[in-house]
Amino acid sequence: MKLFSFWRSLATFRVRIALNLKGITPDEVIDVNLMQGKQREEAFRKINPMMALPALIEDDGTVLFESLAILEYLDETHPNPPLLPRGAKARARVRGLAQIIACDTHPLIVPRVREYLAHEFKVDEEGVLRWGHHWHTQALQALEANLAVSPHTGRYCQGDQITIADICLAGQAAGSSYFKVDLAPYPTVKRIVDTCMAIDAFARAHPLKQPGAPASL
Amino acid sequence: MKLFSFWRSLATFRVRIALNLKGITPDEVIDVNLMQGKQREEAFRKINPMMALPALIEDDGTVLFESLAILEYLDETHPNPPLLPRGAKARARVRGLAQIIACDTHPLIVPRVREYLAHEFKVDEEGVLRWGHHWHTQALQALEANLAVSPHTGRYCQGDQITIADICLAGQAAGSSYFKVDLAPYPTVKRIVDTCMAIDAFARAHPLKQPGAPASL
Numbered sequence: 001m002k003l004f005s006f007w008r009s010l011a012t013f014r015v016r017i018a019l020n021l022k023g024i025t026p027d028e029v030i031d032v033n034l035m036q037g038k039q040r041e042e043a044f045r046k047i048n049p050m051m052a053l054p055a056l057i058e059d060d061g062t063v064l065f066e067s068l069a070i071l072e073y074l075d076e077t078h079p080n081p082p083l084l085p086r087g088a089k090a091r092a093r094v095r096g097l098a099q100i101i102a103c104d105t106h107p108l109i110v111p112r113v114r115e116y117l118a119h120e121f122k123v124d125e126e127g128v129l130r131w132g133h134h135w136h137t138q139a140l141q142a143l144e145a146n147l148a149v150s151p152h153t154g155r156y157c158q159g160d161q162i163t164i165a166d167i168c169l170a171g172q173a174a175g176s177s178y179f180k181v182d183l184a185p186y187p188t189v190k191r192i193v194d195t196c197m198a199i200d201a202f203a204r205a206h207p208l209k210q211p212g213a214p215a216s217l
Numbered sequence: 218m219k220l221f222s223f224w225r226s227l228a229t230f231r232v233r234i235a236l237n238l239k240g241i242t243p244d245e246v247i248d249v250n251l252m253q254g255k256q257r258e259e260a261f262r263k264i265n266p267m268m269a270l271p272a273l274i275e276d277d278g279t280v281l282f283e284s285l286a287i288l289e290y291l292d293e294t295h296p297n298p299p300l301l302p303r304g305a306k307a308r309a310r311v312r313g314l315a316q317i318i319a320c321d322t323h324p325l326i327v328p329r330v331r332e333y334l335a336h337e338f339k340v341d342e343e344g345v346l347r348w349g350h351h352w353h354t355q356a357l358q359a360l361e362a363n364l365a366v367s368p369h370t371g372r373y374c375q376g377d378q379i380t381i382a383d384i385c386l387a388g389q390a391a392g393s394s395y396f397k398v399d400l401a402p403y404p405t406v407k408r409i410v411d412t413c414m415a416i417d418a419f420a421r422a423h424p425l426k427q428p429g430a431p432a433s434l
């Protein structure tokens with residue numbers, strides 16, 4: 001199994017956490033430097049025409065793309081420990097929370113979008129930071145509103161089992177730090193993230209622990 | 218079952234297609250007028266703090282949100298006809314294609330983002346149209362690149378079975394028409410969309426067939 005990765009990619013952070021939780025070590029981790037635009041070069045474009053990280057190549061050559069699809073794949077092919085609860089309603093809540101982050105929020109702050117704002121709309125650095133701050137805040141408010149009152153919230157987003165919602169929440173928290181968003185106003189989010197980040201599988205997967213990452217942001 | 222819907226919402230279009238394919242008729246369809254900002258009012262905010270459509274309330278009061286999570290829920294609770302293939306790799310491809318649309322593209326062109334661009338960055342109408350056109354084109358190029366060469370593409374995105382990838386592709390095509398993006402340069406996408414839209418479950422779910430919709434765009 002080969003993983004295409006970059007230290008800063010939050011979507012790849014999700015996949016790294018899942019791999020660690022499942023005890024899977026990729027045979028190779030291939031660096032695609034998003035800051036140098038390597039995801040747009042022909043070599044990677046052939047792997048994933050969407051030119052986005054992560055991508056995973058299975059031993060038979062099958063290419064997997066989109067982080068949530070990869071998480072579900074890893075859960076189906078390596079069921080222990082499970083990353084989704086059993087009941088359909090619980091699964092829907094976990095997937096819904098994950099998608100607030102992975103669909104409604106993260107795609108708005110990825111490099112290609114920030115670059116479009118800067119180049120096409122001439123938004124300055126402060127404006128791009130404000131943009132990122134805004135969408136992160138919207139997501140954190142929605143997540144806190146759900147997590148703080150739901151009877152299904154436990155040690156983690158859904159009861160006491162680590163799920164893909166927690167994996168996405170850890171990525172959300174890392175992304176919030178990129179945009180200087182304080183988690184203090186979102187105490188349930190912060191509690192769950194802190195609980196997750198104390199776990200080795202999460203901590204080792206953190207962007208700042210990857211090759212090429214700076215010591216701090 | 219209650220469905221919160223708006224004619225123009227592409228994410229709700231996805232859920233309507235799935236409901237039709239599964240032969241489920243919601244007891245009530247509640248209109249949330251996105252053009253009037255009704256999704257931000259307290260009544261709907263209590264249902265979905267993310268203030269986005271669709272939302273689905275089950276008979277026991279369980280609230281479901283995020284269209285892909287709802288599609289998976291409907292598939293788990295009403296397995297026939299299935300909306301995902303059987304093999305893990307095929308499922309990953311279907312989910313990946315769906316997520317190119319539902320994660321990487323559609324969230325960029327929803328009302329709240331268009332409104333932010335207009336109000337905060339003073340992007341004019343032509344600029345917002347260009348923005349929508351750009352992201353649709355990026356997605357269509359990536360989807361065509363995958364669908365045109367993959368040996369797994371058949372009558373539909375994955376073989377001859379309708380899946381959530383086709384459902385999302387139909388939404389992508391409807392969204393592309395909002396932004397005047399021609400599908401002609403993407404013949405495989407267009408062929409699959411045309412095949413889908415000839416099916417009653419897709420055709421009846423189309424935005425322009427919903428209460429309150431204009432005769433054309």
